[in-house]
Each structure stands twice: as structure tokens, then as C-alpha cells.
Amino acid sequence: MKNKTTDIVIIGGGVIGTSIAYELSKNPTLSIKLIDIKKEGNATQASAGGLWAIGESVGLGCGVIFFKTLSKRKQETTNGVLETQRPHQLPPFFFDFCLKSNDLFPNLWRELKEIGGVDFKLEKTGLKFVMYDDDDKAYAENIYNSIPHLQNQMKWMDSIQLKEDEPFINKNAIGALTFLNDDQVNPYLLMNAFRDAAKVQGVEIINDEVKDIEVNNGKVVAVHTTNNRISCNTVINAAGSWAAEISSMVNVSLPITPVKGQILLSEKMPKILKSCLSTSDCYIAQKDNGEILIGSTTENKAYDTSSSYAELQGLASGAIKAIPILKHMNCKRTWAGLRPGTPDEVPILGPVEGIDGYLNACGHFRTGILTSAITARIINDLVHLRKPEIDINPFLLNRFKDKMKNEPELV
């Protein structure tokens, strides 16, 4: 037994590693090991848990803070003039990737609950972009008009409809654009659910740190952990913000860097929000147990995961503006997590030229919870040498090839 070669070793047990473990475990002939040690700031435990397929693709949710909306920028430019800007949108293939993943969740919820017993709290909420002024409205109209094929998943609300739907929202809000299918889950329960179901189906979970990957003649042969050498045929790099460390073990450099995001959490409260909210300051999501979660910043602070006052003040003030009664509610905790960021905000998936038995499954930046489901299916197809249901090309590492020559700082 001791020397038996494992078919697949997955490095990293966040939402991505566990979702892949689960998907692969459907094939009972594969032997699979998942190696994970929880590092400070791992993204899944810090996440908000939004399944904001359209919202994130058009730059709302976490994206808002990344590329501040027009009105926000205008406030901040001294002369107030700024040419009308298009919202920061991701390419069409990314929409597809997100939407396909989102569609998988209802089934996944049933499956995982049945197999592993964990309920990851899938809630139909929708996501509302709350508008305070004409600039916000122009911004929302831009979004709406740029994705005509998805207009059946969006709905405009004027201030009266909004008040009816969400009575606790700022009375001065002029309306909202709702993304009807952008829902939410509990992110760490999703990870637990994947992991437990994978375990039931035979995946061995190893609590250890990967230290090295052994390569022989251009082919991966083993993974070295603090305690063991595990011989294997394939490794999958799902190490989140630490993915570049892992890839360097096979002499591959990945342009993945940690992007810090801070969160505030309220005490448990009665249900006051029907949907998740995104404004030009922050996003707000009331979780299934009544806690209200407020996020998030996007900061380049390396691996730092501390709370910082100015950023928390910004988020809290934005949330109070959206939901004035929050003023009198308590904040019970704040934290920060590290999104695995890539230069083009698109994950890095699949094989790398010149190294056999190595697959990337990393760089999920701000949508890894949402896209975990489709990522697992793509990787599963690749492992079984099938053509994935989504074109893999835009996700391959070699898309950076030319850029990496020109911009060595990315490497």
C-alpha cells in the first residue's frame, strides 16, 4: 500500500480544491488525495459568498470598489468633470463561465446535502445595484445596455418599488437595477460540503503543507509534504493566493498575487434585507442566520490580513448610507482575506506546456465561490482527456506569454 502511486493529488483545500476533489470523486476508479493546510487569509473562509454571476461580471460586488463607479469618481475629482465611463466589464466568455456555474448550484445543493450531509445555505436573494443619483443611473444604464442578451435576468425598480421591496433602504435612493439570479451561499459551508462529500466518495484529506513537487523527465512524479512523499501521476494546483509558490516548484511562474479584501459583520439581526445590495461604496448581504456582511476592499498589501481603520470606516459609512438603521446595530467582527488575483481578473486553468501531470486551477480572484462549480467540471474533463464544456483557451496560462515577455514585473 505504502508505495502505491496516487492518481491525483490536489494541492489546496479551499472552495476550488474541494470542489475539484468532489467532482473527480464521482469516478470511483481514481485514487485522489487532497492536501491542505489553512493559511492565514485563505480566501474561502473570508469570502462573502455571493453568487453574483452578472453582478461581478459587470464590475459590481467586489468589483465596484476595484473600479469605482462614475459618481464616486466624480465626487473625488476636484473639478467634477470626468468623461462618461463604461463600467468595468469582463469579456463575454467570462459571463458564460459565471452563468454556467451559477446554474449548477441548485442541483449541487441537493447532491452535496445528500452525500455529505452539509447544507451550504443556498438562498435566492437577487442582487440590487442601489442608485442614489443620476450618475449611478447612467452607470446602471450602461450595464443594462451592454448585455442585451441578459436583459431577462435584470429588472429596473423605481424608488417606490424599491421602498416596497426593501423598506430599510435609504429613502433618498432613486431606484435599483436588480439582477434576479445573483444569489448567495455560505462560502465556508460550501467548502465543507464539497469536502465532506468528496470524503464520503473516497478522497483522502491530508492536513499537511506541500513543500516540493518532484519532476522526472518533464513529468510530475511525487509531492513532498512536511511529513511525507506522495508519489502521484497528476497534481492540481488549487493553492489560491499561494499558487505561484506551488507552480515555482515545477519551474512555472504564475502571475497570481494576493488581493486583500476586508469585511465587517453585524450581530445577528431579524431579517431586514430581501436581496444582496451593491452600491458605489460597498456591498451588503444578510446571511441566512441574520448576520449582515459588509464588504469589501481591494488592496495590494501582500499577505497582510490585518484590519485597518480607514478602510473599515469607508465600508461602514457606505453601509450606513444604504441602510440607515445599521447605525444603531452592532458590528461584532471584522476580518480580511486574500483573493488570488490575476492581471486580467480571469482564473488560470488547465495544463502548462513542457510539464506533464500538472494542472492549474487557480487565480479565481473575486468570483471563486461562484465559479467553483464550473471550474471543477472543467478540470474533471481535462483529467479525463475530454473537451471541456467551455473553451479552455482564454483560461490557459499561455495567454500571458507575450505580455510576460513585455511586462516582466508580472512574473
Next chain:
Amino acid sequence: MKNNIKIIGAGPAGISAAILLAHFSVHSTLIDENSEIGGAIFKKPDKGMNNSTFRDEKTFIRARKMFNEFEECSSYIDLQLESEVLGNFPLTNDLAILQKGKVKTISDKNLLIATGCYERAQPFPGWTLPGIMSVGGIQSQAKCGNVKPGKRAVLIGTGPLLLVAAKQLHMAGVTIVAVLEAGRQKDIVKNSFNLMSNTKLLKEGMSYMLYLKKHRIPFYYGHGIVRAIGKDHLEEIVVAPYDDKWHPVKEKSFTLKVDCAGIQYGYVPRIQLTQMLNCKHTYNLNRGGFFPVTDSWQRTSVKKIYSAGDNSGIYGSDVAVLSGKIAALAYLIDISEISIEEAEKIANPIRKEMNKLKKFQKTLNDFSGLKEGLMGLPDQDTIVCRCEHVKKEIIDEAIEVGVKDMGALKIRTRIGMGNCQGKMCGNYCNEYLAHKLGSSHENVGWLKPRFPMAPIPFDSINTNN
């Protein structure tokens, strides 16, 4: 102000440090969340309350003396009451403080952490019933004298505070049905020689015992809690003799009819701040579990951060006073206000006294140190984490599927995700996990505290008008 050390906690340790510094004309800022100085033991009951019971205590005389000295030094001490330190922001080197409903920041340099301790929460079946309190909780009600905690009380646990509280409650007119001490008489007799090292405290203890005797309050050695019973409120307490390891001998259990119970199994240093400030910590169950490592001058592993009093490991209020002075001396050395030789001269007698007291305390700990039987008290359906209603069986399940540390246990079960951030259940869970896994307490780890250490209104960090 050239030199300014911020002292967090105005208990015996923090006050004595501020006083010593003042004697050297060195300024300090003394910060405490309460509206009065004094800390857990010297704190005056809230204004307007009848404090006749309190006045009776010897501690009052000690407190009075300390408060008077403090008054004399007040020009050197910037006292900031009703100021709660909530954590730190390391990137900007700030400490966050809640004052008058707003969070403000001060520099995190030059800190003496003298935050004292909590009472350790001990889960057992029925422990969440109204009527069950910590001994400190029951005591403060007795001290106030306005509301009685109940008509018939029992005090259960270990350590001298049971006796103190029994007397205070009795004087406040509550019937004390019994006092049950888990430690065994033979262990105290065996070590009586060591106890002679502090005749003052020994006498104090004896006087409490005599008080119980005089008022025919039954006192049991080697007994402890089994469970509490009641519908909406405590009605009965089941107790039993404890064996060597404090496992209840259930065949010999008996029931007491009471409407309130004070339970006290140990103290826990309030180390959230030293944890957040990245000070190195060590573990010793007899000193309350984890506490920051300090050198012989109460310096922590982080430069210019000192720790004194029960925060640096439980030794009680007398040692707290002395360790506060040592920490103050360390600061004076570090800012070159006095020479090491000079400091040594002052420190020597303090250390001598401290060692004597520690020896006494150590003996008490041998008698009163928590034992593994306590870990078996909760039933499978006993709630361990009160904030998130996590039952013991959920913790066992988590261990079964491979959880090996507190971080994983939190993600798996939600323990510590509630309002108290695990102040209540953290210690029990650490002890239980280490025990079950045969792992060290350090390996099991702790629940990382984060800003804010206690809930704050969102408005306190709101910048809109």
C-alpha cells in the same frame, strides 16, 4: 509629553504601575473600560448603590489605601475611563479605543497590558439556566445590595473566591445552602507548610472558614457540580463527590434545592490584546491557560510592550500589584530614566515578596488546579458555545472527521463566531481538543481575536456627518 506609556487596565496591576511611574515624575495614560478605577477586586460598586457589605471587607482598606495614593499622583496620570480598547490596526501602528460612542486611535507604542482576567466558563448540563451565574457575577450583585441574586444559593467550584462570595451573599441576607470545593482537604493539609509562607492570606482564608462554621454553612471538600435542573429557571442542583481527577462519583450524587448558584472553576487571562499585538504566549493550566511570555521585568516578546497582573498568568491581586511595579521599573530602564542597578535595588524586595506570594499561590493551585474530570461534565446535548448554540456532540463530530485545531473547529462548528468571539467557550474547547487528541494546547491553538474585541455600534466608525 516626552515619555508616555499607555496602561490598559486600571486594576491593582495598572494602578500600581502608574503610581510608581508618577513617583519618578513619569507620565502615563491609564485606560479602563469601567467608570471607576479598581479592576475586578477593588472596583467600587456603581454609584448610588448601597455598598455597606463591601465596606466591611479588608479589601476595602487595601483599596482605600491604593486609591489615596493614586489621588496624590493624579497630576502625572491621564486617566481615561469608560474607554474600551478594541484591538489594534498594525499597518498604521494604532490601537483602537471606544470612547463616548466613537472609535478613536492612539499609537500602539509603549504599552503596559494589565487587563486582568475573566472567570473561566465551565459547561455542564443545565449551565445555561437562568439562576446560574459566575461567582463574580453573583458577588457583584451581593456587593450592590439592591437586588438579591436569589433566596437560596449554592457556591460550587474551586478556590478562595467561593468563600469570599459565600460570606458576602450571606451578609446580604441570602441563605447559603452549601459551599462545594473540588479540591481535597488532604491536599491542603499536605501542603500546609508552604501556606505558612503567607500568613496574612492564610489567616484571611481561615477567617472565612470560621465565618461559615459560625453560621452553620455546610462546606464540602472534594465535591463538585454534576448538573443543574429546572424548567425556566434553576430549581435543583445535582452535586457529587469528585475523585482524584475530578470525575464526579455519580452513585454518590445528591440534590440541593436552590434558586441560584455561583459556579467558579478557574480564571482565564484576558489576552486578546497581547495576542493581537503578536506577543509570544505560553500555556500553563494552573495559571489560567495561555498568557504572554514575559522576562523577569514583565517585558513581553514584543519591544516596548509589557504585561503585568493576571494578564501575565493568574497569580491574584497581591502579585498583580507587585508585577505592575516591576513592569513600571522596566519601562523606566527602557527609557533610560533610571539605571539597571537602581532598578534592581528597588525590584529586589518586590521580587522577594512576589516569590513568597507565588509559592503560596502555587500551593493553592496544587489544591485547586483544574483536573480533567471537568472536561467530561457536559452531556452530548449540552450547549458549549452559548452564542452559536453549539452542542458538545457537534464538537465530538468535528473531532471525528479530523479537526485538529481551534481554527478548523470554528469553521466546522461556528464555535467562537458569536458576539463573545469565543471568550466563553474558547478555553473549554482548547482543553477538550488537546485532551481528546493527545495534542499540546499550543498545537490546538486559539481563536484569533479580531477588531472589535467586543461588539461596537456601526455608528462608532461612521464618518458620514
